[in-house]
Amino acid sequence: MRPAPRSTGSLRVAQVVSEVFGPAPLLTFALVQAGVGTAPHGVWTALLASLLIAVLPYAALILLARSGRVSGRFVSERRQRGPILACVLVSVLLGVSLLVWLGADAGLLAVGIAAIIGLLVVTAVNLVWKLSIHAAIAAFVAILQFGSLPVGLAAALLLVPLVVGWARVREGAHTTAQVVAGFGAGGAVFLAYLPILAALQG
Template sequence: MREVIDSQPARQPSLRVARSLTEVFAPALLAAAMPIVIGIASTSPILVGLGWALVGALFCSVVPNALIWWGVHRGRLTDHHIRVREQRRTPLIYGLLSVLVGLALMIGLDAPRPVIAMVVVMFALGLAVTAANLVWKLSIHAAVAAGSAAVLVIQFGPALFASAPVVALVGWSRVRLRDHTLGQVIAGTALGVLVAIPSFLLVR
């Protein structure tokens, strides 16, 4: 079925939109962007927040994503979204270890609490989806997008409920590309919200 989808992008504008949404709001990009957004918005002077945010982005996104691309290059992973559930466990575990290293560094060097809270959210989300992945392939895209949106609402107020349609579009893209079922997207969205809200509130 995927071969049919991949052969039709020119005739299916909705597939091109779905692929764009999947890439633009990929978990790795959100894991890099969210510490930066929170760091800049919550820390003064801004450069201090940005510096720590970049540390968070390094360990939450750059290092784990580099390991995934290395796995793809070596032929151990099918693609950078790791569509095959059985291939996800090792990259997810290495990603968790990377986030833990970054978190320990940030706590030890007294990084701003909102940035630490954001990294804790990413670790908690990673831990939750890793556990779920042992038995089921829920949508990591949906989990991270929903968790990120929840943090934005907490940090910036109800106006950021406007990010909810983006979460819905990300979920739609995963179903449209047939990488996930609707149930897997709903489960990922619910998990993201339920994990992100208490994790961020408890630490910040």
């Protein structure tokens, strides 16, 4: 077990970064971004689905952490992650099913399916090793920006996962190797997302 990090200004910054650029905010952003401009109610569809895919799982983790049933809202204890991630997967599956039922646009549905794939990947890895979910989602969402924003701006946003990775290491939540593995997982999910998007677009 790694020693608890010393409480300093940099630690507080790291904690803020982990919250602001955590899995729930970034997934919600990616879903809403995919829903923008799609007819007839893309943003509202994305927000509704994000409740099941991102918001409710995170809210449940907060409640479990406050009751002492899990080791913090980001579940730092690897042995607790399997059952928690399985429950999150059920919620995400319901969210994606909602997208299908509502006739969501291909781009929005592809992001939802990518969330399922990503969750399956990190769940499988976390059964034996503590991969950084923060890093995986940050990397996926950052790479996703190359399809929506000018190349220069999208490239600049690649700094976000790097800062997130620093924050997770600074907090003592992960090793550098676990963060780098998270980046790799996020990149792999993006590669899976591309053919899914192409297939849905027909």
